[in-house]
Amino acid sequence: MSRVFNFSAGPSALPEQVLSKAASELVEYRNAGMSVMEMSHRSGDFDEIINRAETLLRELMGIPKNYHVLFLQGGASSQFAMVPLNLFKTHKSADFIHTGEWTRRAIAEAKKYGTANIIASSEDKNFSYIPKPEKSSFSKNVDYFHICTNNTIEGTRYTSIPDTGDIPLIADMSSNILSEAMDVAGYALIFAGAQKNIGPAGLTIVIIRDDLVGHAMEITPTMLNYKTHSDNKSLYNTPPTFGVYMAMLVFEWIKDLGGTAAMQKINEKKASLLYDFLDESKIFKGTAAREDRSIMNIPYTTDSSDLNEKFLKEASKNGMVNLRGHRSVGGMRASIYNPMPVEGVEKLVSFMKKFETDNS
Ligand SMILES: *Cc1c(COP(=O)(O)O)cnc(C)c1O
Numbered sequence: 524m525s526r527v528f529n530f531s532a533g534p535s536a537l538p539e540q541v542l543s544k545a546a547s548e549l550v551e552y553r554n555a556g557m558s559v560m561e562m563s564h565r566s567g568d569f570d571e572i573i574n575r576a577e578t579l580l581r582e583l584m585g586i587p588k589n590y591h592v593l594f595l596q597g598g599a600s601s602q603f604a605m606v607p608l609n610l611f612k613t614h615k616s617a618d619f620i621h622t623g624e625w626t627r628r629a630i631a632e633a634k635k636y637g638t639a640n641i642i643a644s645s646e647d648k649n650f651s652y653i654p655k656p657e658k659s660s661f662s663k664n665v666d667y668f669h670i671c672t673n674n675t676i677e678g679t680r681y682t683s684i685p686d687t688g689d690i691p692l693i694a695d696m697s698s699n700i701l702s703e704a705m706d707v708a709g710y711a712l713i714f715a716g717a718q719k720n721i722g723p724a725g726l727t728i729v730i731i732r733d734d735l736v737g738h739a740m741e742i743t744p745t746m747l748n749y750k751t752h753s754d755n756k757s758l759y760n761t762p763p764t765f766g767v768y769m770a771m772l773v774f775e776w777i778k779d780l781g782g783t784a785a786m787q788k789i790n791e792k793k794a795s796l797l798y799d800f801l802d803e804s805k806i807f808k809g810t811a812a813r814e815d816r817s818i819m820n821i822p823y824t825t826d827s828s829d830l831n832e833k834f835l836k837e838a839s840k841n842g843m844v845n846l847r848g849h850r851s852v853g854g855m856r857a858s859i860y861n862p863m864p865v866e867g868v869e870k871l872v873s874f875m876k877k878f879e880t881d882n883s
Pocket residue numbers: 533597598599600601625671673674675695696697698716717719
């Protein structure tokens with residue numbers, strides 16, 4: 524077997540231990556006589572799996588009792604519609620800090636059901652930083668305030684969250700959930716597609732404060748109403764059962780490593796290895812503003828597209844794949860989510876050093 528170091532932005536690498544564990548239980552899950560994929564979502568075995576996944580996530584993130592944890596389908600992109608459909612109850616209006624492609628899509632979707640105010644944007648510099656608007660620029664009459672805590676494509680992240688007072692703060696955490704210790708109580712609703720830091724594609728996690736449930740607009744489809752899923756413990760219809768099982772294994776893996784605080788230390792170490800090199804390199808440079816740099820997605824480039832191509836090709840030959848940057852940023856991007864081991868980043872950095880020596 525020769526697994527590569529996979530720097531994909533998503534779907535992305537999973538911990539090898541988790542894959543091995545899943546493989547060992549694939550054909551027959553424990554004593555169930557069948558695979559998790561084949562069992563009823565209403566069976567006792569699956570009930571244990573989904574309950575354990577929820578318990579572990581609550582423990583890892585310190586999710587308060589007055590929040591529901593939902594296991595849904597539809598990806599983070601469906602949340603761009605679900606959030607306004609469920610939360611536009613009084614003003615049919617929301618504030619957004621616009622930080623890239625994923626907020627662009629959230630804004631476009633919210634506009635279908637009401638008003639989306641862009642109260643700050645980093646579009647002027649190709650979304651290479653996080654704007655820090657004054658509280659006085661926040662709207663008073665809005666139903667919620669939306670941010671994307673880690674911008675997967677642009678490689679920026681919030682290091683402190685805006686103080687929105689009584690206005691519910693909504694966070695798209697698709698690419699940094701569980702990567703660092705976070706205060707869930709500071710948010711009213713958190714959502715994340717699983718395929719970056721949690722498990723296979725097809726599962727979407729929603730963490731929602733209970734007072735926000737039950738106010739959906741009349742037109743809201745049953746499946747897009749949070750109440751449908753919170754009333755039925757995510758079993759109104761068939762949830763992505765295998766995805767929930769894989770998430771449970773990933774949560775166990777994080778817990779065994781020491782939880783999110785331990786995970787954060789490892790992630791900061793990995794990110795520093797790469798950033799320290801980028802800061803001193805003569806041919807590579809990071810593209811995000813230093814104070815807002817993501818510890819999950821690290822875009823960088825040389826000043827020659829030929830050199831970028833050469834780098835990507837040689838990296839791939841050396842077992843480091845999916846390093847191509849998003850087309851809107853160009854160059855390279857190393858996505859180093861929780862499962863990326865320190866050795867993967869060390870190997871990348873020493874390869875970059877050698878590439879620099881050979882090409883300058
Ligand atoms: C990947 C990503 C999305 C889109 O997720 P899907 O599950 O593919 O819909 C949304 N927001 C962020 C921050 C992402 O990284």
